[in-house]
Amino acid sequence: MANKSKFQAIRGTRDLLPPDTALWNRVEQTAHEVFTTYGFDEIRPPIFEPTELFARAVGGDTDIVSKEMYSFPDPPEATEGSRRFIDAVVAIGEEESTSEGKTKRITIGEKHLPELYRLQEEWKKSDLASLRPEATASVCRAYIEHNMQQMPQPVKLYYMGPMFRRERPQKGRYRQFYQIGAEILGGPDAPAIDAELIEMLMTFFDKCGLHGTELSINSIGHAADNCRRGYVAKLREELLKVKDKLGADSQRRIDTTPLRVLDSKLEHEQAIIATLPHIADHLCDDCKAHYAAVKRELEARGVIYRENWRLVRGLDYYMRTTFEITAQGLGSQNAVCGGGRYDGLVELLGGTPTKGIGFAIGEDRLILSLQEGGKAPAAQGPDVFIAWMGQNAYATAIRAAKTLRNTGFRVELPGTELKFGKALERASKLGSRFALILGDNEVQSGEWTLKNLATSEQQKLSEQALLEYLRR
Numbered sequence: 231m232a233n234k235s236k237f238q239a240i241r242g243t244r245d246l247l248p249p250d251t252a253l254w255n256r257v258e259q260t261a262h263e264v265f266t267t268y269g270f271d272e273i274r275p276p277i278f279e280p281t282e283l284f285a286r287a288v289g290g291d292t293d294i295v296s297k298e299m300y301s302f303p304d305p306p307e308a309t310e311g312s313r314r315f316i317d318a319v320v321a322i323g324e325e326e327s328t329s330e331g332k333t334k335r336i337t338i339g340e341k342h343l344p345e346l347y348r349l350q351e352e353w354k355k356s357d358l359a360s361l362r363p364e365a366t367a368s369v370c371r372a373y374i375e376h377n378m379q380q381m382p383q384p385v386k387l388y389y390m391g392p393m394f395r396r397e398r399p400q401k402g403r404y405r406q407f408y409q410i411g412a413e414i415l416g417g418p419d420a421p422a423i424d425a426e427l428i429e430m431l432m433t434f435f436d437k438c439g440l441h442g443t444e445l446s447i448n449s450i451g452h453a454a455d456n457c458r459r460g461y462v463a464k465l466r467e468e469l470l471k472v473k474d475k476l477g478a479d480s481q482r483r484i485d486t487t488p489l490r491v492l493d494s495k496l497e498h499e500q501a502i503i504a505t506l507p508h509i510a511d512h513l514c515d516d517c518k519a520h521y522a523a524v525k526r527e528l529e530a531r532g533v534i535y536r537e538n539w540r541l542v543r544g545l546d547y548y549m550r551t552t553f554e555i556t557a558q559g560l561g562s563q564n565a566v567c568g569g570g571r572y573d574g575l576v577e578l579l580g581g582t583p584t585k586g587i588g589f590a591i592g593e594d595r596l597i598l599s600l601q602e603g604g605k606a607p608a609a610q611g612p613d614v615f616i617a618w619m620g621q622n623a624y625a626t627a628i629r630a631a632k633t634l635r636n637t638g639f640r641v642e643l644p645g646t647e648l649k650f651g652k653a654l655e656r657a658s659k660l661g662s663r664f665a666l667i668l669g670d671n672e673v674q675s676g677e678w679t680l681k682n683l684a685t686s687e688q689q690k691l692s693e694q695a696l697l698e699y700l701r702r
C-alpha cells in the first residue's frame with residue numbers, strides 16, 4: 231500500500247496564510263513607498279551564492295557562517311576550481327616525454343602531496359553554495375560585479391525576501407525568515423548619511439503603525455591599534471582575568487570574537503560584563519568625532535535614540551556606527567532591525583575602497599509586533615456575491631462579474647446554480663457586503679436587485695446606477 235502519511239512544513243519554516251498575507255503585502259508596499267521617497271531603488275539578488283562570499287563578508291568565526299548556513303555542493307559546469315587544480319598540478323609536476331605520440335606524463339613526487347590535498351580542499355570549497363543568511367554580502371557582490379562604482383555615488387539599494395539560518399526555532403526566530411533591507415554604497419561617510427538612513431527606518435516603522443520601538447546606537451570604531459583593535463586587546467585581557475566565571479560560549483569567544491561576549495544574555499554574566507571597559511573610551515579621534523556627529527545629526531532630525539555600549543552586532547563587517555531597533559510584544563527575540571556601517575566590505579570582496587552602511591528589518595518580527603499591537607487586518611470577504619438563477623441570468627451574471635471586477639470590486643460568482651436561500655447563506659458565510667440577485671425578472675426588466683447583507687435592505691437599480699451606487 232502506498233505510504234499516505236501527511237507532510238508538514240520543515241521545522242523552522244512556515245506557510246504565510248491569509249488574512250496575514252494582506253498585512254505582509256501592506257508592510258512591503260509601505261517599504262517600497264517610503265524607501266523610494268528617500269531615493270532608493272530595488273535590487274533582487276539571487277537566493278543562493280558561493281559559500282565563500284558569506285564566509286569572507288560575514289566572517290568565518292561568526293555563528294551565522296560556522297553553524298547556521300544551509301550549504302550544498304554546486305560545481306559550476308566548466309569548473310573554475312578544477313581548472314585551477316589542473317593548472318596547479320601541471321605547475322608542480324615534473325614533465326616526462328613518452329613514446330606514445332604527443333602525450334606527456336606528469337609525475338608528482340610524494341613531497342607534493344600535502345600541497346595537492348590543500349588545493350583539492352580549496353577546490354571543494356570553491357564549489358560550495360549556500361542559501362543566503364543575509365543580503366548585504368550579495369548587494370556588495372552585485373555592486374562590484376556590475377561596476378556600480380561608475381554610477382553617480384552613492385548607490386542606494388533596497389531589497390526584500392527570504393533568508394535562511396539554521397537557528398533553534400522559537401517565537402520570532404525561524405530558519406526561513408524574511409528581511410527588508412537597504413544599503414548605501416559609495417560616496418562619502420558623512421555622519422548625515424548614517425542619520426538619514428536611520429531617520430528613514432523610523433519613518434517606515436511609523437508609517438507601518440508600529441509603536442513603542444526603541445533605537446539603540448553605538449560606535450565600534452575601526453580596525454586599528456589605536457582604536458577597536460586596541461580595545462579588543464584590552465577587553466581580552468580583562469576577560470581572561472574572569473575566564474572561569476564565564477559560561478562555555480563566552481570562554482570560547484575570548485579567543486575568537488571577544489566583542490561578542492558583550493552580547494551575552496546569560497544572567498550570571500551580566501554583573502561581570504558591567505565591569506568591562508567601554509569601547510567609547512578607546513575610540514580614535516576620527517571615530518569619536520564621527521560618532522558625536524552622528525548623534526548630533528540624529529538630534530537634528532528629531533530621532534530619539536539610546537546609547538548602548540554593548541551593541542556590537544554578530545557580523546564581522548561592521549565598523550563605526552552600529553544600531554538596533556527593538557519592538558514590543560516579541561519576547562526574547564525583540565530585535566526587529568539591525569544595521570551599521572561597513573566601509574571595508576566592498577574592498578574585502580575584491581572591489582575598490584568603498585564606504586557602506588545599511589540595515590535589515592526582520593519582517594516576521596515586524597508583522598508579529600503589529601499583530602500583537604492589534605494591527606492585524608480582518609479576513610476580507612467579497613464586495614459582491616452574485617446570486618444568479620437560470621441560464622438567462624447566468625449570461626448576465628458573467629458579464630456583471632467582469633464589469634464589477636474591472637472597476638476593482640472583489641466579486642464572487644458561484645460556478646453552479648444555487649437555490650435563492652442557499653446563495654444568500656453562502657454570501658453571508660463568505661462575509662460579503664452585498665448580494666447581487668439576478669433572475670429572469672431582473673434580466674427582463676433591466677433592474678437588478680442589490681441586497682445589503684448587513685442591513686438586509688434591498689433595492690432595484692439599473693446596471694449603470696448600481697455601479698455608481700457601489701462606487702460611492
Ligand code: HAM
Pocket residue numbers: 363364365366395397402403404405407408409411412413544545565566567568569570587588589590591592593594595
Ligand atoms: P542581522 O542582525 O543578522 O543583520 O539581521 C537583521 C534582522 O533580521 C534581525 O534584527 C532580526 O529582526 C531578523 N532576523 C535575523 N535572524 C532571524 C531569524 N532566524 N528569524 C527571524 N528573524 C531574524 C543582518 O542580517 C545584516 N545584513 C543587516 C545589515 C544590512 N547591516 C548592514 N546592512
